[in-house]
Amino acid sequence: MYRGDRSRKKLLVNYGFRLPSPLKTDHSNLKNFESYDFQTVYVSATPGHMKSRNQIILLSKL
Structure with missing residues (x-):
C-alpha cells in the first residue's frame, strides 16, 4: 500500500496536480x-485486535 500510494503521489506531482511536499x-x-x-487519546467503540493489544500499553503509560 505504501509504495502504491507513493507512486500515485509522485505521478500527480510530475503532472502538476499536487505539490511535492507530500513526497x-x-x-x-x-x-x-x-x-x-x-x-x-483516541477511543474506539469497537476496538480490533491491534487496538486492544496497544490499549493496555497506552493505559499503563497514562
Missing part, C-alpha cells in the same frame, strides 16, 4: 505512524 513527509506506513508520540 518529503510521507507517513503512510504503519511502522512510521506508530513511532510518533501523540498527545491525543
Whole structure:
C-alpha cells in the first residue's frame, strides 16, 4: 500500500496536480505512524485486535 500510494503521489506531482511536499513527509506506513508520540487519546467503540493489544500499553503509560 505504501509504495502504491507513493507512486500515485509522485505521478500527480510530475503532472502538476499536487505539490511535492507530500513526497518529503510521507507517513503512510504503519511502522512510521506508530513511532510518533501523540498527545491525543483516541477511543474506539469497537476496538480490533491491534487496538486492544496497544490499549493496555497506552493505559499503563497514562
